[in-house]
Amino acid sequence: MLREKLKYFKKYDIFIILFILLISFLSWFYYQYFISAESPKAEIYYYSKLVKTVDLGQGTERLFAIEENPNVVFRLFEDGGIRFEKSDCPHKLCVKAGKISRPGEFAACLPNGIILKIVSSEDNDREVDIVSWKLKEI
Helix, strand or coil: HHHHHHHHHCCHHHHHHHHHHHHHHHHHHHHHHHHHCCCCCCEEEEECCEECCCCCCCCEEEEECCCCEEEEEEECCCCCEEEEEEECCCCCCHCCCCCCCCCCCCEEEEEEEEEEEEEEEEECCCCECCCCCCCCCC
């Protein structure tokens, strides 16, 4: 009966599946304990221009706004997260996006032209080009 169930599996398929699971676990472990352990920064862009950088590792909770658009209010959390608290945009999708805290996460208020992006605190002049996935120098 077991042979009938494994009719579509070969003997080496289980090794391949275990290998893929092992690589996935090691990648997750590396990211959790080495990359995301750094204290990230939040970059706030106003119409593609960087206007403010906030250190998320300070451990203070506060509300603030950028001077380019004081109608959009951000909340910085003690645990290193940040979110859009208030906005004058019509649908409030930026507020509904919630708290972000890990490098690579972002939220945007497109009617106001504001993008909130979490980046690693390490100054790195190399990044991956999103179109070609090749490493480029900035």
